[in-house]
Amino acid sequence: MQKLDKDPNTIISTPIFLDATCSGIQHLAxxxxDLxxxxNVNLVExxxxxxxxxxxEKIVDPINKAINKIGLDNINYANLAKIKLTRKILKQSIMTKVYNVTTVGIAEQLRTQLKELKS
Incomplete structure (x- = not known):
């Protein structure tokens, strides 16, 4: 990434073999x-x-704020104003969004995470 930042024509020949820190976002970065x-996904030393x-962890707060805003702006969803999701709850949904998971898929992932916490 540093070489690319200095010279956009740099040829990088390091293959990516394994999943790492949110590899879908690593590929996009x-x-x-995007330095x-x-x-944020550990491509930079x-x-x-x-x-x-x-x-x-970095995007948990903005996600919570967006959900809370829906609850504050719409009386029908007032319970969302109190939501405080954690990194653990959101990780799978964040990771799979890059691979085109649907909103229904995200809802199911969150439902599963919340059931596990409730047990």
Whole structure:
């Protein structure tokens, strides 16, 4: 990523063999040459003093705020104003969104996650 940032014509020949930190978003970050996004999915080197990127944790708050806003703006969904989803609950949905999971699929994933927490 650093080489690409300095020279967009750089040829990178490192194949991606394994799933890593949200690999779907890693691929998008690489294709878009997005250094900030790449940093959040650990495509950018970090020091021992820095924490690894965590895209899941980074977007939990904006997701919760969007859901809460629906509850605040619409009396029929007022219960959504109090939702506080966690990284653990959202991780699968965030990960699979890149692979075109449907809203019905996300709802089922969340339902499963919430059932596991309730048990």
């Amino acid at each position: 690489g294709l878009l040459l 900030e996004l790449g940093s 970090y020091t021992d003093k820095e924490k690894p990127g965590d895209i899941y």
